[in-house]
Amino acid sequence: MGRWEPNARGRLEQAALDLYVERGFEQTTTAEIARRAGLTERTFFRHFADKREVLFGGHSALREFIVSAVASSPDSATPIDSVIGALETVGALFLVRREYSRQRQAVIDANDELRERELIKLASLASTIADVLRGRGVGDLPASLAAEAGIAVFKVAFERWISDAGDADLSRLIRESFEELKAVTAGG
């Protein structure tokens, strides 16, 4: 048996989410999170860069998944189809996390600082996707726009998915939103 209880990081994540749900993000101190996880405040900051980051641990895995999905899409695919296709694939992964996603998103939506962090994660993701597209020979401007447009579609679809009372399929919402974007930009 180790000197300490295992999975300190996971305990901190759980304690933080619980407290953020119970009493809100701002009303929760880092010392409280650490105490509930059976650790000290200093240790909290060894595992997470700041009080917000504890909610965004899953983002790096998501990023890697999307990057490899875009990179491995067929050469015949247009840039935007590569991006939307990758996002549809990743959308399927959210199926089983619906309730967790809702809870987490409610916490984020209730606080501006957390919304800021979420937006920069998405912007950084768009930037990475654009880089991958450029690596596939896509021009600078279309790469940026395909990536930004894809993330815009994802944002809209995700919001619909979270607020949908039923059990809509995120992948399908992404596809529908993309078709709507096509319709919206096609005019003129």
Added chain:
Amino acid sequence: MGRWEPNARGRLEQAALDLYVERGFEQTTTAEIARRAGLTERTFFRHFADKREVLFGGHSALREFIVSAVASSPDSATPIDSVIGALETVGALFLVRREYSRQRQAVIDANDELRERELIKLASLASTIADVLRGRGVGDLPASLAAEAGIAVFKVAFERWISDAGDADLSRLIRESFEELKAVTAGG
């Protein structure tokens, strides 16, 4: 003559920008900004919600301008054309502020916290634009997508404008980027 020097807010903005440029955002304390402006730290926080917000004072005017431009676009215009048209118009206003914009953007780009703040301002703007479109009878989904797509175009165009060595016209870059978005989404 007043009891205090006039334009305290403006002095704080100038002092903050100067210090951020001179030694970087993180290396500047709010006390230093206040001191350089001839005021106290407490007064700084009476004028600005936080250390970042001092760089985003012009955003509310920009927002109002864009909102009224979208609202007053002809009924015959499609949603995306209303948005792009409004952004083109606002783009013309940046003509005379090129050097200031570059300086300010360099400060923002050098710091993640400032980039977060900028992104939430743009996201909030997109949300407001979508609301205006809905008020004009546009459906929920197309309103969100036209607004998000418009902001995506603006982001890409603004970045090109800032990094362009010459003196490109922001309005023209917005138009070009929009045409490129059309081309990118038109496939399939």
Added chain:
DNA sequence: GTGGTTGATGTCAGCTGCTGTCATCACTGT
């Protein structure tokens, strides 16, 4: 003009997020 009100600022105390630094001590390999 006397007196009350207002509004921008100053002063001060204090909490919280976050960091640097050093100590601790189970575990690991030799």
Added chain:
DNA sequence: ACAGTGATGACAGCAGCTGACATCAACCAC
């Protein structure tokens, strides 16, 4: 055994930000 490693604890301290109260010129009512 014994030294090294790595996760954690303990403690001090800075900077961002807030609440509460004081100050005092300008303005207004009379």
